[in-house]
Amino acid sequence: MAMDFTKDPRREERSHEAVAAYLEAMEAGRVLDTKAFLASYADVAAELETFLASQNQLRTLFQPLRAPDHPGDGTVSRVFGTYILLQELGSGGMGVVYKARQASVDRLVALKMIRTGGWASKADIQRFRNEVRAVAELEHPHIVPVYEVGERQGAHYYIMRLLGGGSLAEHVPRFVSKPRTAAQVLGTVARAVHHAHQHGILHRD
Numbered sequence: 001m002a003m004d005f006t007k008d009p010r011r012e013e014r015s016h017e018a019v020a021a022y023l024e025a026m027e028a029g030r031v032l033d034t035k036a037f038l039a040s041y042a043d044v045a046a047e048l049e050t051f052l053a054s055q056n057q058l059r060t061l062f063q064p065l066r067a068p069d070h071p072g073d074g075t076v077s078r079v080f081g082t083y084i085l086l087q088e089l090g091s092g093g094m095g096v097v098y099k100a101r102q103a104s105v106d107r108l109v110a111l112k113m114i115r116t117g118g119w120a121s122k123a124d125i126q127r128f129r130n131e132v133r134a135v136a137e138l139e140h141p142h143i144v145p146v147y148e149v150g151e152r153q154g155a156h157y158y159i160m161r162l163l164g165g166g167s168l169a170e171h172v173p174r175f176v177s178k179p180r181t182a183a184q185v186l187g188t189v190a191r192a193v194h195h196a197h198q199h200g201i202l203h204r205d
Contacts, residue, residue: 034052085111
């Protein structure tokens with residue numbers, strides 16, 4: 001169930017503060033005492049209980065992705081609609097991205113969804129949709145295309161082309177020793193961002 005805080009900005013601020021604290025604890029691998037956590041945010045405890053219930057549902061659905069079935073096996077599959085989720089690639093404050101296989105056409109894709117699931121506010125969902133719409137409107141060889149947009153079990157998601165090669169951060173050591181390569185990559189990125197700017201889209205990350 002989505003929460004609407006438009007009539008009480010202070011409650012929205014406190015709720016976002018609580019969610020940020022929860023996500024920080026999860027990413028650090030800390031186990032939260034639920035009662036103590038709710039007590040520390042007693043003014044928004046009702047909203048947080050809904051959020052925690054939503055997180056438990058998502059954890060039940062996606063937790064197998066975080067641990068292998070057999071020692072040495074790096075991935076565990078999980079069905080999500082017509083997609084088989086293989087591995088978590090990364091996550092941020094709002095979204096999480098999975099490597100997935102589209103069973104209908106047998107191709108690997110990237111699946112991104114709102115990590116707060118059914119607890120997401122109307123503003124969160126609208127922001128997510130705006131992101132999808134912005135990317136889908138762009139056609140450029142260095143901007144990842146969007147294949148599909150949907151919602152399943154309260155989770156809003158979209159499908160993108162899966163790119164190999166790892167993250168930019170993984171290549172920083174190589175760029176330090178090869179400034180010309182770094183400049184070439186920066187030029188490629190700059191041209192893609194410029195294309196987005198020409199279409200009225202500002203990348204703010």
